[in-house]
Amino acid sequence: MRKKNINASDVAKFSGVSQSTVSRVFTPGANVSEKTRRRVLQAANELGYHPNAIARGLITQKTNMIGIAMGDVKNPFYAEILGKFSYGLRTKGYHVLFVNTDTTDIQGEEVSQFLEYNVDGVIITDALLSSSVVTRFLENDIPVVLFNRYIEDCPCSIVCCDNILGGTKIGEHFLNTGHQRLAFIAGKRNTSTSKDREKGFREALRQKDLEPLLEFGEYTYHGGYAAAVRLLQMEQRPDGIFCANDIMALGALDAAKQLGIKVPDDVSIIGFDDIGMSAWPPYSLTTWQQPVDFMIQAAIDILIQEIDDSAQEPQHRLIQGGLIARNSVQLRTT
């Protein structure tokens, strides 16, 4: 039998306070003296009472749940982000309703789930979504923050690393270190992250009238490996490869090793993300660091502002990163 039939009135009787005092103790931010609070919590503990968040949610119209949709939890970059969102939201009193979208598109099913559970807000990372999906949330007054996804004219808030800037700086770094034949390994087609990194990279190269070779690596280790093999077996192989994320760059480094091509002596490789593995000694990958902690904090702050005040305008926040120079790039002199 569930202990759930112990209710606030039992706790009130047991601790000798009114039922509304018990309610206040379990309502975040409500006014109640420390002494009373402690007495009520002790009684609740002894009786095995816990407030029913769900019943409370029906009254307050707040569930304190945030829906997080994520496409590729196997990518260490996103796995780490999920952990940090969970922790950051918890410190603000929110809980995570998690959806792993096996397809890269956010589908009707995931949307319905978040709507049915009446989440207070939604964070979407590493997954595509159409603006009609965003509209469905907004019509239901559920604010949405896109994390590391950018949609032009999006009616919701966006927190994103400045991918164009990152791509440009990486291109300039290759040029400043004397590279002349450059390649770009793109991630998943149609993702704004890959398209923007490519765009910035092309802009930098255009200043020297250069065009990068182009390959696709699907944002996976094996995709990056295969793309690098194709590039490195060309008659005139590139002397520098920019991979649109780190996990593909690790694949590219291993492909070069397998082919007996030395990094950085024969070819330089730069990634994007700065996942933990990139610092591992056999890789020591030069890469673009996304200021993840800062980005997550910004996303949480914006979402909570919009939850607390539905008149809040959506914000688009582009956050800069920085180049982390390790040992996968060599200064070339001609």
Next chain:
Amino acid sequence: MRKKNINASDVAKFSGVSQSTVSRVFTPGANVSEKTRRRVLQAANELGYHPNAIARGLITQKTNMIGIAMGDVKNPFYAEILGKFSYGLRTKGYHVLFVNTDTTDIQGEEVSQFLEYNVDGVIITDALLSSSVVTRFLENDIPVVLFNRYIEDCPCSIVCCDNILGGTKIGEHFLNTGHQRLAFIAGKRNTSTSKDREKGFREALRQKDLEPLLEFGEYTYHGGYAAAVRLLQMEQRPDGIFCANDIMALGALDAAKQLGIKVPDDVSIIGFDDIGMSAWPPYSLTTWQQPVDFMIQAAIDILIQEIDDSAQEPQHRLIQGGLIARNSVQLRTT
């Protein structure tokens, strides 16, 4: 303004059916003709109606939410498992309330969260918990499945790889391939996974009157790296190292490389888990494969059985794995 004030009665009027028919359409498994179902869904769609899972939950005493607590989402093994649980539970109509426990202990706060949201069941992976925590869930009639954690005399269900067997088989494999000076790099102290793998390993070695050297690597890449450095710099270094998980074994492989000690020529290394990276060419790690898909399916099946029938006895399911031989072990002849 929220569209939420569109309710089942509006949908009933719009589609010309009774309100109870609308309810049946949105109740999984309820009896309703395909033609009616389609008519109601179309009306719901046009009006922007979605059933309120939370209100429904208060009536049915089912929320269709499963709480998942996970300690180390950064470990690729667990990140992958989370994605698979999310997918597997969704196909059964359940949703994931996710908690990342930054400490390795499941704390009161996480427990309260799951209780407050009235989850139908709880899955705990990669996190320690005391039996008093389990008791709190069971008292509230919320079934718990421990995934890859084993507690003696635990009153809840357990799905676990047979870690003792795995450790024994790895020990025997080292002995059968002529290794004589063996070491064990343990994971986090007090985790049943590490203790059981060590126990099995010791049992195998005892048959030849051998004792392993012992180091600790905290289940992280850097911990495994540092532990391997300590072992490989000993005057009489081991010729075989069993690491209690793969991510430590990858660290150990890199440490050997850094020290100029060849794997497998000078030292053999075996891991445990078979994460994706272990198959990457520069590692090619021999390891113990946990049959993850099968374990996840078993955990979901057991949990749902217990949700549907609270008289169900807890089950302890030990699942065997198998050795995946790659290139990190060499046959030694004396």
